[in-house]
Amino acid sequence: MVKNSLFLDHFPGHVYRYIDQTGQSRPIVCSVTRRDDLNLIGYEAYFTVNGFHDTPNAKLENCSSLNAFFVDIDGRKNRDELDDIKRKLEPTFILETKNGYHLYWLLDEPIMKEDLSEDEWKATCSRWEKIESTIVSELNADPGVRELRRILRQPDTFYWKKTGLS
Secondary structure: OHHHHHOOOOOOOOOEEEEOOOOOOOOEEEEEEOOOOHHHHHEEEEEOEEEEEOOOOOOOOHEEEEEEEEEEOOOOOOOHHHHHHHOOOOOEEEEEOOOOOEEEEEEEEEHHHHOOOOOHHHHHHHHHHHHHHHHHHOOOOOOOOOOOOEEEEEEOOOOEEEEOOO
């Protein structure tokens, strides 16, 4: 088992987003540092798979690195399906969630925006998006979870969604 901090180390420049689930309409909190205190008081804890170095704002124009491909297999926990996926395209990480799995395929090395010209970066992001969409489609994953700036749940945090309890 990979510890949470070691897992997140594989995603350079990731940022954190905390979304209130208590019904109190507290604002979304974005942070470049992990805030377990917020998760303990009813905020869902997420992170960006790709990098948004030195800015908590995960807008497309702020993306600083491409780190991995990912899918959200939501609403089903079928071990045979997971084995089929592993035979097709072995994930680097598989995280079990309340309702399914998050699968990650790390790039051999992150692609850093600073190493490319603006045109090269745009072309690379476009290629990433096409590959990501193909993976999501081929694996029958959640089609809403495929953009470059997508957030996914942090491992080893409390799941408050639909409970409102904190």
